[in-house]
Amino acid sequence: MGGVDGAAGVSNVALLERKGESMVVNSPHPDFATIDAAFARGDEAALEALYCDVSSLVFTLAKRALGSDMDAEDVTQQTFVSAWKGRDGYDPQRGPLRAWVVGIAKRRIADALAARSRDVRVASEAAREAFVAEVGGREMDRVLLAYEVESLGDPQAQVVSMAFFDGHTHEDIAQRLDMPLGTVKSHIRRGLVALRNRWEAWDVAS
């Protein structure tokens, strides 16, 4: 096929460009696989890069699940601290670091919900696991997708969110962005391929 590898390469480049523009300006890390491996080795700079990459995702998930800024801040802090302390348990071979971290966040969110609830059912480990699965339902996917679309980097992210989140027609997008229709369609197709590739990583991890 060959198409998969090519598209994955494109999406990584787009991500790095986005990071280069906005946040990790001085990051010495050439790509995310390198960051993941560096994190597993205990490189603090990798923790910082990881935080930049997924803290908004973790915080948004927590805030939507818990409905409280303060609780979401606690969960976010606990998630990254737990990830660092438990980094020996992360295996880069099994999937990307961000997916592993979101797994930790889900458990922290479930813990926070359980602590609030006086419901004895959540006391047992099995019930807690069920709770975790619940947190990771449809709502979770919506936030993950928003994160992944944003991670595509512009113009792909802009075109994809206009098409799918805002429901604009391709012709409408072409007109608004002053972009040839063929380019719009190409961005959408390539965006979908990149999203599909990245989405598989979430499935593996959860």
Next chain:
Amino acid sequence: MSHLDDDVLAGFAVGEARDRSSSEHLAQCADCRARAEDFARLVTGLTDGGERVTLESPPEHVWRGVRSEVITFEADSRGGVDGLPRVALLSSKRRKVRTWSAGWVAGAAATAGVVGGIGGTLWLSGITSAPGETTVASAPLADLATEASAGQAHVEVRDDGTRVLVVDTDYSQVADASIEVWMIDTEVEGMISLGYLSSDHGEFVIPSGFDYSAYPIVDISIEPNDGNPAHSGESITRGILGL
């Protein structure tokens, strides 16, 4: 016919026209059908009609909290730095966030070395400072964020036997927070709050019977005015009393 390209399958998922050979291949090839279904599911997920999700970044203090906990954790797991007691490692939260330099844990650990070293060498026990009071222990203070010198603290015993911790440091007000003075043990486990600093000079009576020599770390922290009496972990200044 070879398998259909991802790009083509993605196009089908958003309604692009299928040519005849592609349609025929899809009808025969389970692998391509499965991939086509992946794209269809993805499009369904993207267009589920729910309210649009906007990602929100956590406030900056969350990162400071993460860093502070990590620094403490690393110091503990290394059993202290260079054999020095595990002090001055609770946090240096005021250190500028997002410096993007590698090695901030090592940097904070170095601060511990500086504070520990100075505390060990400048030992001013027994120096008489003024009539009616005797200095029995003293500590240079260091700003944990900059590692710069930040004044001095000493314990003096007054004529009536009262023991007083005297702190001279640069005081600046912090919004919605107070500056609290602590004495902490070398394990950074036990601690006692002596009160709040409200100017460059503060004098705090050490409760009688309290063995301050077991709590030689003078620690000044920022405490949010939230009613929580525990140490915030946000230490700004430290020194170790030479006893």
